[in-house]
Amino acid sequence: MTADEGKMKIEKFDGANFGFWKMQIEDYLYQKKLYQPLLGKKLDDMKEDDWNLFDKQALEVIHLTLSRNVTFNIVKEKTTTGLMAALSSMYEKPSASNKVHLMR
Secondary structure, three states, X not given: OEEEOOEEEOOOEXXXXXXXXXXXXXXXXXXXXXXXHHHOOOOOOOOHHHHHHHHHHHHHHHHOOEOHHHHHHOOOOOOHHHHHHHHHHHHOOOOHXXXXXXXX
8 A cells, every 4th residue: 555645545456465455455444434344234323225335335445456357256246245255265365373273
């Protein structure tokens, strides 16, 4: 992520270094107050149509940070949580401690 005159820029995710990209996009969504869809929990006082628009706004910000090849793999995902879960399952590498835990 680069800061240029107060504007943040996230490099397009091309399938490499998912953990770093995920940290950047989450930070960016928090900064823009679009983080609630990441949690997948609609606010109690929010109408369904408002929530759907809110989720779509976060989803589109994420889409803009994905390369064409990555976007092709997740084109069917229609929610922010669904998209992030799909990307995690495809690109997130288990840590060494997770691998040891899985082997047991």
